[in-house]
Amino acid sequence: MLVLNGLGKIYPNGVNALERFSAEIRLGEIVAIIGGSGCGKSTLLRAIAGLDRATSGTVTLDDIKISAPHAKIGIIFQEPRLLPWLSVAENIGFGLSDLPADIRRQKVAGALARVGLADKADAWPRELSGGQAQRVAIARALVPQPEVLLLDEPFSALDAFTRRDLQDHLLDLWADTRPTLVLVTHDVDEAVVLADRVFVMRPRPGRLFEEIKVNLARPRDRNSPMFDSFKRRVLTALDRSLDRNVPDGDSKSTAGEAMWW
Amino acid sequence: MAMTVELPALETTDGTIAPPASRRLRRWTQPAIGLLLPLGLALAWEATVWLGFSNGRLVPPPTKIFAAIVELARSGELARHIMTTLSRVAAGFGLGVLAGTVLGAISGYWTLARRLLDPTVQALRAIPSIAWVPLFILWLGIFETSKIVLIAVGVFFPVYLGVMGAILSVDRKIVEVGRTFRLSGPAMIRRILLPAVLPAYVVALRVGLGLGWMFVVAAEFMGASEGLGYLLIDGQQLGKPAQIVAAIVIFAILGKTTDWLIEIGSAPLLRWQDAFGRHSGGA
Ligand SMILES: Nc1ncnc2c1ncn2[C@@H]1O[C@H](COP(=O)(O)OP(=O)(O)OP(=O)(O)O)[C@@H](O)[C@H]1O
Ligand SMILES: [Mg+2]
Numbered sequence: 001m002l003v004l005n006g007l008g009k010i011y012p013n014g015v016n017a018l019e020r021f022s023a024e025i026r027l028g029e030i031v032a033i034i035g036g037s038g039c040g041k042s043t044l045l046r047a048i049a050g051l052d053r054a055t056s057g058t059v060t061l062d063d064i065k066i067s068a069p070h071a072k073i074g075i076i077f078q079e080p081r082l083l084p085w086l087s088v089a090e091n092i093g094f095g096l097s098d099l100p101a102d103i104r105r106q107k108v109a110g111a112l113a114r115v116g117l118a119d120k121a122d123a124w125p126r127e128l129s130g131g132q133a134q135r136v137a138i139a140r141a142l143v144p145q146p147e148v149l150l151l152d153e154p155f156s157a158l159d160a161f162t163r164r165d166l167q168d169h170l171l172d173l174w175a176d177t178r179p180t181l182v183l184v185t186h187d188v189d190e191a192v193v194l195a196d197r198v199f200v201m202r203p204r205p206g207r208l209f210e211e212i213k214v215n216l217a218r219p220r221d222r223n224s225p226m227f228d229s230f231k232r233r234v235l236t237a238l239d240r241s242l243d244r245n246v247p248d249g250d251s252k253s254t255a256g257e258a259m260w261w
Numbered sequence: 262m263a264m265t266v267e268l269p270a271l272e273t274t275d276g277t278i279a280p281p282a283s284r285r286l287r288r289w290t291q292p293a294i295g296l297l298l299p300l301g302l303a304l305a306w307e308a309t310v311w312l313g314f315s316n317g318r319l320v321p322p323p324t325k326i327f328a329a330i331v332e333l334a335r336s337g338e339l340a341r342h343i344m345t346t347l348s349r350v351a352a353g354f355g356l357g358v359l360a361g362t363v364l365g366a367i368s369g370y371w372t373l374a375r376r377l378l379d380p381t382v383q384a385l386r387a388i389p390s391i392a393w394v395p396l397f398i399l400w401l402g403i404f405e406t407s408k409i410v411l412i413a414v415g416v417f418f419p420v421y422l423g424v425m426g427a428i429l430s431v432d433r434k435i436v437e438v439g440r441t442f443r444l445s446g447p448a449m450i451r452r453i454l455l456p457a458v459l460p461a462y463v464v465a466l467r468v469g470l471g472l473g474w475m476f477v478v479a480a481e482f483m484g485a486s487e488g489l490g491y492l493l494i495d496g497q498q499l500g501k502p503a504q505i506v507a508a509i510v511i512f513a514i515l516g517k518t519t520d521w522l523i524e525i526g527s528a529p530l531l532r533w534q535d536a537f538g539r540h541s542g543g544a
Contacts, residue, residue, distance in 0.1 A: 051440060069441045081438050085456040085533045094452075095442045124533045 001026055002048070002148055002180055006057035009043050017043040019205035021057070027147065028178040032185055032195035034234065036242055040206020041184040045150050048182065049075045061148060074146035074179075078153045080133035082125035088112070088136050089121040095144045111139040114173065131162040135169070142173060151183040155190065164222075167193055171218065188238075192230045193220050200234065202241035209241040321503040326510065329503035333492075343511065345487040346477055349405070350519075353412025353480075354473045358466065360413065361420025368421070369428025379425070386418050391479055398483065408480035415476035416469040423465020427458040460534055463527040467520055474516045489515075 002025040009018040018040040025031050033041050047054040050068045059066040061073065074095075082091045093108040112118045115135040125133060134154060141149055154170075155163040167190055174181060185191050191198045195214055202209035214230050221227060303323045310317035317325065333339035364382070368375040393414060394407075401407035431454060439453040481490020489508045496504035 049441065051437065069443050071443065075441050077434070077437075079434065081434050083435060083438065083453070083456070085459075094438075097448075097452075126533070 001062060002182075003060045004044075004048065004057070005060070007044065007047055007054045007059065008056035009040070009047060009052070010055045016205040018047070018054070019207050021206070021208055023199065023208065025180055025182065027180055029197070030174065030181040030183070030195045031197050031199060032183045032191035033199045033201060034185055034188065034191050034238065035199075035201030035206070035209070036203045036238075037186075039201045039203035041201060042152055043206065044201075045075070045152050045182065045184055048148075049073055049150050051075070071144065072147040073150065074141035074144065074148070075150040076134075076137050076141050076152070076154045078156055080125070080130075080137040082128075082133055082136055082140075084125050086125075087121065088117065088123050088125065088128070091125065091136055092139045092143055094140055107143055111143040114176075115139045115169070131158055131166060134158065134166060138166075138170065138173065142177075142179075145177055146179055148180040148182065151181065153184055153186065156186060163187070163190070168219075170194070188231050188234050189222065191234060192216075192227060193222060198234050200237040200241050210237040212237060319502055321506060325503045326506045329501070329507040330510070333504070333507065339511075342487055342489050342492055342508075343515070345485075346481065346489045347515065349408055349480065349488065350412060350470075350473050350477050353409045353477070354416050354470060356409065356413035357416025357469060357473065358420050361417045361465075361469065362424055362462075365421040365424025366428065369425040375425070382418075382421060386422075390414050390418075390476065394479070394483055403484045408477075408483070408485070411480045412473050412476045415472040419468040419472060420465045423461055423468070424458065427461035427465075428454065430461075431457045459527070460531055463523065463531065467523055470519055470523060471516070474512065474519075478512070 004021055004023045004025075007018055007021040008016075010016050021040075021044060023031075033044065035041055043052070046052040048059050048066070050059070050066045050070055050073065053067060061070065064070070066073065082088075083094065086094065089108050089112060092111050093104050096104045096107060099107070109118070109121070112121055115138060117132060117135060117139075120128065120132065120136075125136070128136065134157075138154070151170075155166050158166065170181075171194065181194070183190075183194060192214055198212040198214060199208055200210040200212065201207060212230070212233055216226060216230065306317075306320070307322045307324060309315050310322040321329075330339065333342075364378065368378050368382075390411065394411060397407040397410055401410060435457065436449070436453055439449045444452060477488070478490045478493070481488040482494060485491040485494075489512055492508040493505050496502065496508065
């Protein structure tokens, strides 16, 4: 269980980026965080990852307090951040350096096959497409088998088609070991197709505004009316989080757009 | 410094749209085109002297230069001069690289050390290094030590700046990857910083080596009895232009060869850099 207890972050320049953010996230749950630009989503994720210290509140994972990067928590950024001097296989094995070489090789080969890049094992990161590189980044984060995987807009740099592909792929990978996923996104479609719960945040200061449970069985049909109604609910909550007045029935104007900024 | 290194590489990768066959051809013809001008001039000059339009006394024709080299080589003198100069460059280069690397790394890694150290180094850098010569001779004598120190000073600055700049420009995002995998300090240096810094370091070494060759000449002008620089001075005093040009040619060959050695030696470590240009062009 990942417990966020009254997390707050005030940057040295005085920006109050996050305030009293509390949530309990069960093992294996998928949570999407969505909200306006600058509302503190990345700040929140970096605090959970232990990359930046929160100014108040605590993050605990299975009753262990997290204040620095932890072996049970993996993170994937918007950019793949592969190490350009390592081959694809070496990149995936980067977090496994404690293991004996043969076990490491086995795990890396397995992960490569799992993300469908077995033929790219010896390629350099520069030779990959954006989607392939992000798949390598996912494999690198997943191969040490973290309990929690944090993703900060992992697919936002990709085209719509590749993005869908990787969303489905991420779900497949998730089904293998069922880690907790906490995913920041701007894409309402993405939130609804992946998440068990969608956290809508509101800006200045960044706070949890509304929580929406997505009670849809997986795999989810992006074209079903139920899917659409969840999307509409998220969009409405987003609009309200920014104090935009949305008369009933008019939420269609934004519901048609998958991307919400 | 790291930026200026990468730009040409990027340009060529963008430019190589041509099919592989013609690209391979161009790889051989392009350097060959570069040889046309010097070879043509040499041949023309040889012909001019041979046909008697000039006596070639001040500007010796290629055959004379070649003869001078052969003569020096036969007496064993050439080998001795080359060895002397080479060992001076090696010692000075080694010393300069060592000091530049250590101080550059310290300045790049610790902000406090950089604030303390860098202004002084930058101020010293503003002094033309040859200006040190009289002082070095007073302090260290006219013999080997002052020569080697002068060369080391020349090598030091580009290496120092290269190392410091390279460390400062390491991508924070990639360092963060190291942090998320909980690398210890030494592991972070070995697995992230060193490989990230290496390309710029190799460039700094090559620039440093170039300066080392420049400064060995200056060093050997100040009272040497051996070395290629001595051959230059000796040729001037005895009026032997062929010997001067011969020494210059040997300088060029040695400079290019040692630079090439660094390039070849570092190539396996930097394969990841140019891989893009080589593979993706054909695919
Ligand atoms: N290092 C920093 N120093 C000072 N202020 C910062 C820093 N990082 C973020 N902020 C501020 O904190 C607020 C929240 O930033 P954050 O990056 O968490 O937003 P976000 O929700 O991830 O936005 P986006 O959707 O655009 O990625 C913003 O107002 C931002 O300007
Ligand atoms: Mg962000």
